[in-house]
Amino acid sequence: MSWFQRTDKGIKTSTKDKMDAPEGLWYKTPSGSIIHMRELKANAYVCPEDGYHVRIGSKEYFEILFDNNEFKELDASLSSGDPLNFVDSKPYPKRLKKVQEKTKLVDACRTAVGKMNQLEVVVACMDFSFIGGSMGSVVGEKISRAIDHALKHKIPFIMISKSGGARMMEAGYSLMQMAKTSAKLHLLSEAKVPYVSYLTDPTTGGVTASYAMLGDFNISEPGALIGFAGPRVIRETIGRDLPEGFQSAEFVLEHGFLDFIVDRRHVKSKLSSLLKMLK
């Protein structure tokens, strides 16, 4: 005899009433390690026990990279239009508004300029929590303007990618952001300003096929998923299971498309050293 009797089968709460889990005090990694949030934060959101890199956003990356978390954000208010009047299960502007309220972000990328170990850098960072970090006009435009800033002031550019790819709701416009950002990176390269592409979990689709793979240095974090096509699509195409570790940062390094993998706790010091060597 159980203490509670379930009268109905299944979950009755409708999707719209589902609550997002509140940010807890404790974090459990996939391998089962449990860590206090305060300790996690002090460790650049890497679990000290098993080295698991927790997925974080621009707020946390800025905190990790910029000295004393001091930076000047660029084009902070730039937001998406709806050039196609795109409607799937809901209109695109409605979707945007809802995500903006939920994430407190304006779009899927933030850009800033500040000092990293006294070295001035421009950092662009994507937020996966905003429609899967998808790249639409705003992401493309912000990255382009950040590159313009780096170009004008001859400051190294660091791009932190974290994205499922292009944003379908902006269709053709999204696609052209790949071209646009690549054009800007061509100019940056001609001016011999260093560009570090920092690919984090996950980086796929149109982002991989444009700015994320165009760094003078392409670097990543342990275990990050990096690829062009998503694993599901590839599995369906080839009709068999994918080998273990396929499309992991380690796999991509092994095949020659990354310069190095760095533990997030050391990324600031390693990047500072590297960029200082180039001065």
Next chain:
Amino acid sequence: MLLEFEKPIVELETKLADMKQLALDSGVDVSDAVAKLEEKIETLKTETYRNLTRWQRVQLSRHVDRPYTFDYIHEITDEFIEIHGDRGVADDKAMVGGFGRIGQETFMFIGQQKGRNTKERQERRFGMPNPEGYRKALRLMRMAEKFNKPIVCLIDTPGAYPGLEAEERGQGEAIARNLKEMFSLKVPVICIVIGEGASGGALGIAIGDRVMMLENTWYSVISPESCSSILWRSWEFKEQAAEALKLTAEDMQSFGLVDKIIPEPLGGAHTDLKAMSKILKEEILSTVQELSAMSESDRIIQRIDKFSDMGVVVE
């Protein structure tokens, strides 16, 4: 194989042919009836092709009889020499190219190539290039630049190949590199979508001074089917997805994302390869002439500026 909206037209055309044959056999004068029927066909055709839905355009772009890259190259050029291989891994048959001569002028032609029969389709992976394809394309572009020949890219792909080896050999990197490098090409670059223009796989050879689309083609970030499966969680909403994506030549031109629409013969490119090729050839020749009048640096600046302006944001 006929598309649904082609059937009524073909039915009338068959009737017309029968009537003409009958007249020939029997010697009866049916010229009035023939003229009437011909007029009816013309009206029906005009009506049908003026009112095509976006999904119907997608269907036309994939028509089994649709001309592919080589069909146009062979029609347009007086002489063509195919060049193979990326000098690294392989020769990708989904991406083809070579020098072609039209009169006294030499051009570098590059394009995705689909297959006509089962064996060829497999060999060419339905026009979905591997990284080697993009690297071969870039090698040919640099060669064109070295010998100061204009580049013509013909785009027709359902996407870059999503395979295991493609990932191992850096599909993303190969496309990304092309995007960046094409902005530095010193010779004129013309890109024409002749069939399907799917996502990064298309864009990987589509950074041009002029980007054009044939009338019955599509160009977008994703195919209507894949968009349907992701946003509607089913393959059944492809018509709706095509509408939502606004992926036709007309749409793309109205957004300023392509420069020009190249008209097709009534009924689509596949109904008259010769006429289509003639239009294409004239377009290529006049565009190259126009671009050749500009300086190298002006062309590059204009190319960069054009793509830099793409996007809609709210300040």
